[in-house]
Amino acid sequence: MFWIAWKMLIGNRGKYLGIVFGVVFAALLIAQQSSIFCGLMSLTVSQIRDVQGPGIWVMDANVQFVDDIKPLADTELFRVKSVPGVDWAVRFYKGIARARLEEGTYEQMILLGLDDATLVGAPAGMLMGSIADLRTPDAVIIDDAGYKRIWPGEPFRVGRVFEMNDHRAVIVGITKASRTFQSFPILYTRYSQAVRFAPPERKVLSFILANPAADLDPVEVCRQIEERTGLQALTRDQFLWKTIRYYMAKTGIPVNFGITVLLGFLVGTAIAGQTFYLFTVENIRQFGALKAMGTSNWMILAMVLSQALNVGLVGYGVGVGLAALFGWWSRSMTRLSFFMPWQVLALTAAAVFVIVLVASVLSVRKVLVLDPAIVFRG
Amino acid sequence: MPPFEPIDDPAADATAVAIRVRGVTKEFGSGESATWALRGVDLDVAYGELLMLVGPSGCGKTTLVSIVAGTLEPTAGAVHVLGHDLVAMSNGRKVRFRRDNVGFIFQSYNLLPSLTAVENAAVPLFIAGLRRRQALDKAAEVLDALGLGDRLTNLPNELSGGQQQRVAIARALVHEPRLLVCDEPTSALDAENGRITMELIQRIAVQPDRAVIVVTHDARAYAFADRIATMEDGRIVSVTTGSESLPA
Numbered sequence: 001m002f003w004i005a006w007k008m009l010i011g012n013r014g015k016y017l018g019i020v021f022g023v024v025f026a027a028l029l030i031a032q033q034s035s036i037f038c039g040l041m042s043l044t045v046s047q048i049r050d051v052q053g054p055g056i057w058v059m060d061a062n063v064q065f066v067d068d069i070k071p072l073a074d075t076e077l078f079r080v081k082s083v084p085g086v087d088w089a090v091r092f093y094k095g096i097a098r099a100r101l102e103e104g105t106y107e108q109m110i111l112l113g114l115d116d117a118t119l120v121g122a123p124a125g126m127l128m129g130s131i132a133d134l135r136t137p138d139a140v141i142i143d144d145a146g147y148k149r150i151w152p153g154e155p156f157r158v159g160r161v162f163e164m165n166d167h168r169a170v171i172v173g174i175t176k177a178s179r180t181f182q183s184f185p186i187l188y189t190r191y192s193q194a195v196r197f198a199p200p201e202r203k204v205l206s207f208i209l210a211n212p213a214a215d216l217d218p219v220e221v222c223r224q225i226e227e228r229t230g231l232q233a234l235t236r237d238q239f240l241w242k243t244i245r246y247y248m249a250k251t252g253i254p255v256n257f258g259i260t261v262l263l264g265f266l267v268g269t270a271i272a273g274q275t276f277y278l279f280t281v282e283n284i285r286q287f288g289a290l291k292a293m294g295t296s297n298w299m300i301l302a303m304v305l306s307q308a309l310n311v312g313l314v315g316y317g318v319g320v321g322l323a324a325l326f327g328w329w330s331r332s333m334t335r336l337s338f339f340m341p342w343q344v345l346a347l348t349a350a351a352v353f354v355i356v357l358v359a360s361v362l363s364v365r366k367v368l369v370l371d372p373a374i375v376f377r378g
Numbered sequence: 379m380p381p382f383e384p385i386d387d388p389a390a391d392a393t394a395v396a397i398r399v400r401g402v403t404k405e406f407g408s409g410e411s412a413t414w415a416l417r418g419v420d421l422d423v424a425y426g427e428l429l430m431l432v433g434p435s436g437c438g439k440t441t442l443v444s445i446v447a448g449t450l451e452p453t454a455g456a457v458h459v460l461g462h463d464l465v466a467m468s469n470g471r472k473v474r475f476r477r478d479n480v481g482f483i484f485q486s487y488n489l490l491p492s493l494t495a496v497e498n499a500a501v502p503l504f505i506a507g508l509r510r511r512q513a514l515d516k517a518a519e520v521l522d523a524l525g526l527g528d529r530l531t532n533l534p535n536e537l538s539g540g541q542q543q544r545v546a547i548a549r550a551l552v553h554e555p556r557l558l559v560c561d562e563p564t565s566a567l568d569a570e571n572g573r574i575t576m577e578l579i580q581r582i583a584v585q586p587d588r589a590v591i592v593v594t595h596d597a598r599a600y601a602f603a604d605r606i607a608t609m610e611d612g613r614i615v616s617v618t619t620g621s622e623s624l625p626a
Contacts, residue, residue, distance in 0.1 A: 001504055004493065011492020289488040292449050294477020295505050296470070372476075373444040 001295070005303035008283060009310060015282070018275035019311045019359070020318070026268020026355055027319020030261050031340065031348040032326055037257040038344060039337030044247050045240045046178035047094070047112075047186075051121040054209035055218045057239045058089070058225055061232045065246035066239065067181070069094060071203035072231070079229045080208050085221040089210035090115035093194040097187070100163040107150055110186045111164070113194025113206075120209055123188060128156050129173025134190055140169045143177035146185020164197035179337065265351050272315070273359040276308065280363035284370060291372035300367050308360035316352045320345060396557060396589030397423035397446055402455030404441050404612075415441040416452070417612035428580060428590040430600060433609035439593045440561065442609070446591060447480050447559045448472045460556050460589075477505055481550030483579075485562035487542045489534040489549075495541075496521060496530040499548035506553055520548040524578060540571030547578055558583045560592040564599050576602040 010016050048057070048066055058080050060070035080089045093113025100106055114121045114134070122131045127144055134141060147156060160171045169189070177186045189197065195204045210233075212221035218235045225233035234242060248254050280287070287300060327338035404416040415438045423429045431439045444450035445457055448464050457464040460479055467475065481502070489498045496517050503513035518530055524544045534542055543563060550558055560579065564572035580602045583590050592599065600606055608616045 003510065004490065004497075004501065004504060007492045007497070008490060011490075285486075285488055286490050289482070289484065289490075290501070290505070291473075292447070292476065292482055293502055293505055294473055294475075294480075296473050299505075371450070373440075373449040 001299055001303055002306045004290075005306050006310060008286065008303075009279075009307045012279060012282065015275055015279040016311070019272050019279065020315045022268050022271030022273075022275060022359075023311055023315020023352055023355060024319040024322070025271060026264050027316050027348050027352050028322045028326075029264025029268070030351050031320050031323035031344055033257050033260045033264065034344045034347060035323060035327055035338050035340040036336065037253065038341060039339040040181070040253060041244050041247060042339045043179055043181040043337050045243050046180055047110075048236060048240050048243065050123060050178050051092070051209065051236075052124055053120050054090075054211050054236070056086075056210040056212060056222055056225070056233055056235060058208035058210055058229070058231050058233045059206070061230060063232060064250075065243040066094075068246075069206045071201060072205040072208070073203050074205050076205065076229065076231060077208055080210055080225055080231070080233075083221070083225045083228050085213050085216045085224050087211045087213040089208050090118055090120045091191050091205055092121055092207040092209045093191050093198070093204060094206040095194075095198050095204075096184070097164045097197050097199075099169070099187075101150065102160070102162060108182075108184050109146070109164075110180060110182065110184045111194055111197055112186065112188050113191035113198075114188060115209075116190045116192050119190075123175035123177050125176040127174045127176055129158050131173070133172035134188065136170075136172060138168045138170045138193070139172040139189065140193075141173040141175050141188040142171050143186040144174055145177070145179055146187075147171075147174055149183075149185055165199060167196050169197065265355070268351075269355045269358055272311070272355050273362050276311070276356075276359040277363045277366075280304070280366060284366065285374065287367045288370055288372055288374040291370060297368050301364055304360050304364040304367060308356040311359075312352050312356035315356075316349060319352070320348055323348075395422045396425045396427070396460055397421065397591070398456070398458040399442075399446065400456040402442070402445060402452045402457060404438070404445065404450070405453045414612055416445075419455070419609075419612070419614055421607060421614060423589045423591060425589055426584065426586040427604045428584050428592065428602065430603040430606045431591060431593045431609060432595070432600070432606055435595075437609040438612040439609050443559055443561060443591055443593050447482070447557070448476050477502070478553075479556050481553070481555035481558045481583075483543070483546050483550045483558070483560040483563045485565055487534070487546045489542060489545055491534050494531045494533055495526060495537065495545045495548075498534065498545050499552055501549055502553040502555075517548060517552050520552045521545065523582070524548050538571075539567050540574060543567060543571065543575050544578065547575070547583070551583060556588050558588065558590040560590065560594075562594055562596070563592060564594065564596045569598060572596060572598060 045066065060072055063070050077089060077091055080086060093111065095111050097109050097111040098106055099109050112121065119131055119134060123141065129141065133139055156174050158171050158173060162169055175188065180186065198204060212218045222233035222235060225231065291300065324340060327340055330336040330338050399419055399421040402416055402419045403414065406413045406415055419442055431443060433439055441450065445452050446459060452465065462475055464472065496514055499521050500513040500517035503516060521527060521530060524547060526541060526544055529537060529541060537545065563579065564575050567575060576599050579590065604619065606618050607614050
């Protein structure tokens with residue numbers, strides 16, 4: 001009987017495509033917008049993810065997200081180091097600097113200052129030069145996207161010179177860094193160098209990067225640091241989610257994307273529901289004949305649900321596929337952030353399931369209450 | 379005087395006739411808008427008999443045949459079909475009763491447009507849960523017997539009206555029902571196809587263990603009936619044998 005339901009469904013090609021289109025539209029919009037949203041959210045935490053090595057970030061107690069810098073006194077580093085369970089701790093500078101280029105133009109840059117001795121927090125992959133080159137005077141490493149932004153169309157070249165806060169900076173390497181929310185170029189340098197490049201402030205220490213001793217629970221070590229220093233200590237994951245939660249709660253980004261996702265859901269439901277209903281009404285005599293011939297209401301219900309499931313699966317597959325195709329295209333052709341984790345696929349699947357469920361409920365009611373004697377009426 | 383003598387205990391005699399209807403009424407709507415479609419109908423149909431229900435539009439033929447087929451509840455009265463008391467039967471059992479015992483031929487064929495001829499003919503077997511291959515083989519046999527062996531894979535819209543009606547006949551007979559209900563089987567056909575259809579119904583459907591009821595307006599079909607029950611205003615007003623003359 002499911003086979004009959006399937007043939008009934010695809011037999012009316014126009015209606016079938018109409019229903020599938022509704023589901024594709026919804027799945028595409030929901031998956032695409034959710035992925036762009038996830039992409040944006042991942043940009044907000046890209047710098048936390050890029051800092052390899054330390055398990056714990058220590059910061060001012062009032063910091064709400066990674067770009068919310070509230071500088072600490074340099075002495076806080078020693079207090080953190082003295083907390084039992086802390087294996088090591090280093091300084092980390094993060095700020096915005098203004099660079100004056102050779103051409104005389106100015107460019108805002110994200111400046112990251114790494115511990116002079118250990119270079120903890122250095123980028124993982126170098127395209128040109130090496131991390132060790134940071135130990136040379138005035139050395140900075142720039143990310144490839146930033147380089148292309150400042151010198152579009154020019155080949156990568158080390159040795160370029162520019163000024164920050166009246167101090168000379170020399171590019172000694174080019175790295176592959178994750179894009180940031182602000183999309184500014186990213187400069188890596190030594191901490192001692194960074195404080196010279198940065199605008200003068202009384203306190204300059206942005207974060208303390210620490211690591212718990214082996215076999216110790218990082219969460220417990222964070223608690224110890226907070227208890228003994230009054231600072232805020234978070235594991236890498238905690239800081240990452242704190243930043244994401246901040247953007248979710250304090251910006252209009254989720255609402256904007258949520259509205260688009262909701263619209264996609266509603267329009268998809270309307271198109272699929274209405275077309276599925278019309279399809280059922282058009283086939284009402286056929287359903288009546290099946291009922292007259294002894295098909296039970298349960299079987300009719302199962303048939304309609306199988307039809308809905310069919311369009312749901314096809315629509316979901318095509319919609320998500322198109323969204324993925326869009327993501328692939330946007331990553332290669334544009335600077336649009338696009339990140340499609342499995343949760344987006346699950347969310348889209350759930351939304352599509354609800355859409356086809358609503359569509360089939362609208363339709364199946366008419367069939368279930370259908371009097372099989374309808375087939376005897378002319 | 380009613381056309382049949384009422385009996386006191388219909389169930390006691392239920393196996394002697396295929397269909398026994400006593401005092402059946404059917405009211406549609408309620409209150410002032412109520413309409414009586416049947417006003418106390420008594421009717422017996424024997425096994426091996428082809429009975430025609432005739433009469434003007436709105437006289438209650440379709441309502442009566444719907445009740446006998448188990449697709450409509452009577453307002454009052456007793457209905458015994460193939461030994462089953464339809465009035466006492468639950469909806470679920472009535473669905474199974476129709477599936478196992480009743481074949482339908484509809485006025486407008488009601489073939490599924492996206493199924494081929496053989497698939498349409500096999501629908502009752504699918505409903506009964508037969509495996510697809512077995513169902514299609516059996517339906518092909520029946521279609522072959524009806525002269526459509528070369529049209530098995532045609533869709534309904536690729537068939538003439540007469541051929542579509544033959545597919546509908548195959549569908550009605552494929553599961554070997556003991557009751558065949560035909561609603562205006564010739565009304566959409568020309569004279570030649572109408573004659574062929576009635577011949578097929580008479581030749582193939584009428585069997586000693588089966589009863590056939592045909593609702594029709596078509597006077598050309600009367601000659602194929604064993605008996606003809608004429609209805610008027612919700613009542614059976616006369617029953618004649620097929621050889622007796624009836625107004626066209």
